[in-house]
Each structure stands twice: as structure tokens, then as C-alpha cells.
Amino acid sequence: MSIIQNDFQRWTADKQQRIETLLDSILPPVEIAPQRLHGAMRYAVLGRGKRIRPLLAFAAGELAQADVERVAIAAAVTELVHAYSLVHDDLPCMDDDVLRRGKPTCHVEYDEATALLCGDALQSLAFQLIADYRLADEPAAQLEMVKLLAIATGSRGMAGGQAIDLESIGKNLSLLEVEAMHIHKTGALIRAAVLFGARCGNSLDDEQFGQLDRYAQCMGLAFQVVDDLLDAESTTATLGKTAGKDAGNNKPTYVSLLGLSATRDLALSLRGDALDALGSFGAQATRLREIADYIVLRKF
Amino acid sequence: MSIIQNDFQRWTADKQQRIETLLDSILPPVEIAPQRLHGAMRYAVLGRGKRIRPLLAFAAGELAQADVERVAIAAAVTELVHAYSLVHDDLPCMDDDVLRRGKPTCHVEYDEATALLCGDALQSLAFQLIADYRLADEPAAQLEMVKLLAIATGSRGMAGGQAIDLESIGKNLSLLEVEAMHIHKTGALIRAAVLFGARCGNSLDDEQFGQLDRYAQCMGLAFQVVDDLLDAESTTATLGKTAGKDAGNNKPTYVSLLGLSATRDLALSLRGDALDALGSFGAQATRLREIADYIVLRKF
Numbered sequence: 001m002s003i004i005q006n007d008f009q010r011w012t013a014d015k016q017q018r019i020e021t022l023l024d025s026i027l028p029p030v031e032i033a034p035q036r037l038h039g040a041m042r043y044a045v046l047g048r049g050k051r052i053r054p055l056l057a058f059a060a061g062e063l064a065q066a067d068v069e070r071v072a073i074a075a076a077v078t079e080l081v082h083a084y085s086l087v088h089d090d091l092p093c094m095d096d097d098v099l100r101r102g103k104p105t106c107h108v109e110y111d112e113a114t115a116l117l118c119g120d121a122l123q124s125l126a127f128q129l130i131a132d133y134r135l136a137d138e139p140a141a142q143l144e145m146v147k148l149l150a151i152a153t154g155s156r157g158m159a160g161g162q163a164i165d166l167e168s169i170g171k172n173l174s175l176l177e178v179e180a181m182h183i184h185k186t187g188a189l190i191r192a193a194v195l196f197g198a199r200c201g202n203s204l205d206d207e208q209f210g211q212l213d214r215y216a217q218c219m220g221l222a223f224q225v226v227d228d229l230l231d232a233e234s235t236t237a238t239l240g241k242t243a244g245k246d247a248g249n250n251k252p253t254y255v256s257l258l259g260l261s262a263t264r265d266l267a268l269s270l271r272g273d274a275l276d277a278l279g280s281f282g283a284q285a286t287r288l289r290e291i292a293d294y295i296v297l298r299k300f
Numbered sequence: 301m302s303i304i305q306n307d308f309q310r311w312t313a314d315k316q317q318r319i320e321t322l323l324d325s326i327l328p329p330v331e332i333a334p335q336r337l338h339g340a341m342r343y344a345v346l347g348r349g350k351r352i353r354p355l356l357a358f359a360a361g362e363l364a365q366a367d368v369e370r371v372a373i374a375a376a377v378t379e380l381v382h383a384y385s386l387v388h389d390d391l392p393c394m395d396d397d398v399l400r401r402g403k404p405t406c407h408v409e410y411d412e413a414t415a416l417l418c419g420d421a422l423q424s425l426a427f428q429l430i431a432d433y434r435l436a437d438e439p440a441a442q443l444e445m446v447k448l449l450a451i452a453t454g455s456r457g458m459a460g461g462q463a464i465d466l467e468s469i470g471k472n473l474s475l476l477e478v479e480a481m482h483i484h485k486t487g488a489l490i491r492a493a494v495l496f497g498a499r500c501g502n503s504l505d506d507e508q509f510g511q512l513d514r515y516a517q518c519m520g521l522a523f524q525v526v527d528d529l530l531d532a533e534s535t536t537a538t539l540g541k542t543a544g545k546d547a548g549n550n551k552p553t554y555v556s557l558l559g560l561s562a563t564r565d566l567a568l569s570l571r572g573d574a575l576d577a578l579g580s581f582g583a584q585a586t587r588l589r590e591i592a593d594y595i596v597l598r599k600f
Contacts (some may be wrong), residue, residue, distance in 0.1 A: 028455055037455050037463035088420060093391075093412035112393035117463050118417070121389060121455040123420065127427050128450030129441045139439040143431045147444050150428030155328055155337050163337035163417050229395040 008290040012055060015075075019054040020046065022076050026129065040110045040118040041125075045083040048101045052295065053078040053190060056219065057197035060212060066201030073133045075194040077126045077149065081189060084122035085158055094162070096211035111153050123153065135200055144200055152192035161185025167250070173252040179221065186227070187220025194219065194288075211277050215288060218274035223295050225267045228253040230298075232260065271296040308590040312355060315375075320346065322376050326429065340410045340418040342424075345383040348401045352595065353378040353490060356519065357497035359587035360512060364501030373433045374496040377426045377449065381489060385458055387415050394462070414451035423453065435500055445499055447451040452492040461485025465551070473552040479521065486527075487520025494519070494588075511577050515588060520575035523595050525567045528553040530598075532560065571596040 005013070009185050023045055028038045054075035061071030090097040090105040091112060098108050107115035127146060151157055161184030168181060194216035198204055204212065232255040254263045274292045278285040306315070328338045354375035362369030388404040389406050390397040391412060397410050406417035427446060434443050451457055461484030468481060494516035498504055504512065532555040554563045573591045578585045 032456075034460045034463035034467065036467060037460060041455060089415060112464065113466050116388060116391065116393060119420070119460045120423065120453070121459040123423055124450045124457070124459065127446055128454060131447035131450060139443050141447075142443055143439050146427055147431035148441075150424045150431060153420070154424035154428060155334065155341060157424070159417045159421040160334045160337060163334035163414065166413050166417075167334065167336060202547035230557065243500065267527065268322060
């Protein structure tokens with residue numbers, strides 16, 4: 001990354017700082033009982049995350065001319081859910097990982113029971129935020145956001161994707177099956193983050209919302225494709241989490257199915273589709289376009 | 301229990317059947333992927349639970365003259381959350397229990413990872429229901445229910461109570477500390493169940509709502525006091541879950557702090573307080589009074 005920040009890098013840094021400050025103020029203080037649980041929640045959420053989901057929410061909020069204070073809360077909701085999913089995924093009965101964002105995973109730093117409850121409580125807190133703040137002009141729109149998040153996290157969303165992932169270990173999945181797994185496991189929450197940002201505003205008509213949704217779905221999948229690439233190519237030190245884990249776990253990935261070169265082509269193709277979906281939007285979609293590049297071309 | 305059912309027993313059986321049928325229709329079918337996860341969710345929820353929380357919701361709904369179809373959904377929400385909490389509580393890193401409702405616990409019947417995801421997805425589903433159905437005349441009232449449930453399940457509610465419980469093992473807690481633990485761990489969701497039923501109607505004024513809330517809080521605590529009694533007095537066969545577990549785990553309970561006799565007195569005293577709180581209500585509170593008796597005087 002160049003020392004001289006460009007406009008997108010400044011925007012990203014500003015939004016990352018904003019979401020960090022907001023999450024810090026939203027999470028229960030460690031001084032309040034149960035202190036160990038609150039400590040674990042803060043440990044799991046605060047720190048060095050890339051905040052991709054919040055960035056997507058902010059960018060979609062700009063497209064929909066949404067109030068940025070509202071979008072910030074919606075963005076925090078998606079990050080709380082993301083953090084909860086990482087804490088549970090890292091548990092010994094799941095991926096059994098010890099390193100996350102360059103630090104010991106939550107159950108290593110605390111203990112398994114605290115990590116379990118930490119994830120549970122972060123999920124509750126995410127829903128609490130949607131109900132606790134004014135995120136849209138109408139309460140009915142906020143209820144829609146509750147529904148959207150619940151579906152994105154549930155058995156036909158993120159949790160379901162994890163279940164499919166577990167069942168897939170050691171199996172020969174087709175490309176379509178791998179894609180279906182990732183649409184649930186990673187894509188659903190990324191899609192929800194984009195739609196959350198847009199729902200905080202009200203300037204998009206149904207057709208525009210559909211186009212944004214198509215962008216969101218392409219990004220959800222592209223993110224995982226690039227994750228597979230990074231997992232295959234990177235070292236643990238640069239990745240901040242255990243590298244080469246998928247191959248070690250005998251998990252089917254895009255790289256194992258397609259090879260490195262075709263996986264790179266797929267990521268670029270999804271980026272193209274995402275940009276096409278934004279074709280009818282003007283400068284208000286600039287950040288969304290830049291994030292598409294950031295996600296697909298990211299290096300750590 | 302007498303062979304001839306009295307009116308309350310018929311009401312209870314009717315509501316238990318109703319909630320069973322509703323939960324069966326709400327839970328994703330096992331034929332839909334991810335099948336193993338959906339199977340675990342159904343296994344964890346359907347079957348022989350006493351459905352205390354739904355019964356409380358139905359009874360409070362009658363007090364508030366709420367539409368019974370709406371109350372049934374609200375009741376199902378509370379039972380989904382209760383089932384999720386049991387699945388996570390039974391995990392090896394928590395209470396490590398193998399028997400629940402007379403059957404193998406979810407992680408024994410399936411596996412730990414599936415049980416973890418099962419609980420996660422049940423929590424999502426509970427929030428989804430609140431947003432998916434019309435439970436109150438105004439969406440704002442439903443958002444209030446989202447908030448109520450989120451707080452009741454979060455780090456200052458059920459999950460927090462579990463965390464305090466874990467920290468308490470082997471420690472000498474005071475009676476006040478044990479009470480604070482149970483108010484969070486068990487009481488918060490029982491209280492939410494009562495308030496959910498009432499929120500589905502709109503016939504209670506603020507003062508009446510406050511009286512109902514006092515009843516709910518007494519019941520939440522009474523339930524745990526009686527649970528401690530049963531755990532100390534019963535056998536595993538009659539209890540349907542591992543008996544004597546608390547003493548074996550060196551957990552502070554009402555019985556270990558007060559002894560059997562004073563614990564019985566406390567349960568009866570809480571029942572008295574709960575009935576007092578309903579003093580200004582007439583026949584519409586009959587079911588709530590009967591449930592107070594049922595909870596405090598129950599034998600299995």
C-alpha cells in the first residue's frame with residue numbers, strides 16, 4: 001500500500017475508525033458484570049478487523065442517501081454478527097483454530113464456555129441494536145431489517161452454510177455445491193450488510209434495489225473466492241489467521257476445484273458482474289465500485 | 301395427578317398441543333438442506349417439554365385480551381429461545397450433560413458442532429418470527445418485543461446469567477448473588493414470556509403492566525427455586541435429566557444455601573407475592589394464578 005493515501009483509503013480509514021469508536025461505545029463495559037463475558041465480547045469485536053461488512057453498509061448507505069448516523073448503527077450490527085460467527089467457528093468442535101486477526105482466538109484467550117456465551121450474547125446484541133435505535137423512517141422498515149438479519153444468520157443463511165461446510169469435509173463437492181455453501185456461509189451476511197445500508201435510506205426504487213442486491217450477491221461470493229485464494233497463497237504471518245487450513249482440513253475450496261489460475265479468473269469475473277449491476281448508478285456508487293476492487297484485489 | 305382432568309389441566313394440555321403443532325410447522329422441515337442441522341433443531345425443540353414459557357405467554361395473553369393466534373407465535377418464540385439455551389447449556393464446555401427431557405442431549409444425538417449451530421440458528425429463528433408475523437397492532441410494538449427478547453437473552457440476561465453461573469462453581473455465593481444469577485439465567489426469559497403474551501394485546505394500562513411484570517419476576521425466581529428443590533430431591537428417572545447435578549458440580553443453589561425446608565418456604569413466599577401482584581385483576585388472571593400453583597407445587 002502506498003504511503004500517500006488516495007481518496008478511497010482515506011474514506012476507508014475514516015469509516016473503520018468510526019465503526020471502531022461506535023462498537024466500543026455500544027459493547028457493555030468490562031467493569032459491568034458479568035465482567036469476564038463482557039471482556040470476551042470486547043476482545044472478539046474490537047481490534048484489527050478489516051470491517052468489510054460495515055464498509056459495504058456505509059457505501060450502500062451513500063448510494064441510498066441514508067443518514068450516516070443510522071448507517072453506522074446498521075454497520076455495527078453486521079460486524080457484531082460477523083464477530084460472533086468467527087468466535088463460534090473457531091471453537092474446538094468447529095474449525096478448532098487458535099489464531100484470529102493475529103491474536104489468540106476467543107476461546108484460547110478466555111475459555112470455551114465463555115467463547116460460546118460470547119457469541120450467543122453478540123447475536124442478541126445485534127438484534128437489540130436494530131430495535132434500540134432509529135434506523136429507518138418507519139418501524140416497519142426496521143422490522144424488515146430484523147427479518148433480513150434473522151434469515152441471513154439462520155439455518156438457511158450463515159449457520160446453515162457452516163453446517164454444510166462441516167458436512168463437506170473429505171467429500172467431493174461440485175462447484176455448484178461449493179458455491180451454494182458459500183452463498184449461505186459468507187454471502188448471506190455480506191448481502192445483508194449491503195441491503196442494511198440501503199434500507200437506512202429511502203431513495204432507491206425496487207429496480208435499483210434489485211440491482212444493488214445483485215451487486216451484493218456477487219460481492220458475497222467474490223469475497224469467499226478471494227479468501228480461498230489467500231488461504232492457498234499466503235503465510236500465517238501475513239494472513240493473521242492460520243493459513244493453508246482448508247487444504248489441511250481436506251475441505252473443498254475454489255482453489256482445490258478449479259486451481260489457482262481459474263479461481264483468479266472467477267474472482268475477476270464476479271467483480272465484473274458486480275460492477276455491471278451498478279451500471280445505472282452514477283457517482284453515488286463510487287464507493288461500492290471501489291470496494292469491489294478492494295475485495296477482489298486485496299492483499300494483506 | 302388425578303385421572304380426571306380438571307379445567308386447568310385441560311387448558312394446559314390444549315395449549316401444549318397447540319404450541320407443539322405450531323413449532324412443528326414453524327421449524328424448517330428435515331427434508332430441506334442442511335438436513336442434519338434441521339433435524340437437530342427439530343430434535344431440540346419438539347417433544348416432551350413442559351412448555352412453561354408458552355403457557356405463561358398464553359395466560360398473560362388472556363389477561364390482556366390478546367388474539368390467541370398472535371400469542372401462539374409469541375409463545376413459540378420463547379420456547380425456541382429456551383430450547384436453544386438448553387442445547388448450548390448441555391454442551392461439554394458448559395454443563396456437559398447427556399440427558400435432557402428423558403432423551404440424549406442434542407450433541408450426544410448429533411454432534412457438538414451441529415448442536416452449537418442448532419442453538420445459533422434457533423436464536424435467529426426466534427427473532428425471525430417476531431418480524432415475520434403480525435404480533436401487535438403497531439410495528440413499533442413488535443420492535444419493542446425484539447428489544448425485550450434481545451435484552452432477555454443477552455449478556456445482561458440469559459447468556460449473562462450462564463456466565464455468572466460458570467464463574468460461581470466452587471465459590472461461596474451469598475443468597476443475593478445466587479438470586480442475581482437466577483434473575484438473569486432463568487428469570488429474564490420467563491419474564492419475557494409473560495410480557496410477550498401481554499404485548500400481543502393492548503388492554504393493560506401502565507400500572508397493570510407493572511403488576512403483571514411483578515408477577516413475572518416472582519415466577520422467574522420461583523421457577524428456579526423449585527428447580528433447585530427438584531434437583532436435590534428427585535431421581536434422574538423422574539426428572540428426565542441428570543438429578544443431583546448441582547451438588548455434584550459444587551454449584552451454589554438455594555438448597556445448599558438455605559436447606560430444603562427454608563427453600564420450600566421461599567418458593568411458597570414467592571408464589572404468595574406473585575398472587576398478590578395479580579390482586580387487582582379478576583377472573584382474567586385465573587390462568588396466571590393456576591400457573592403460579594403449577595410451577596411452585598409441581599411434581600414430576
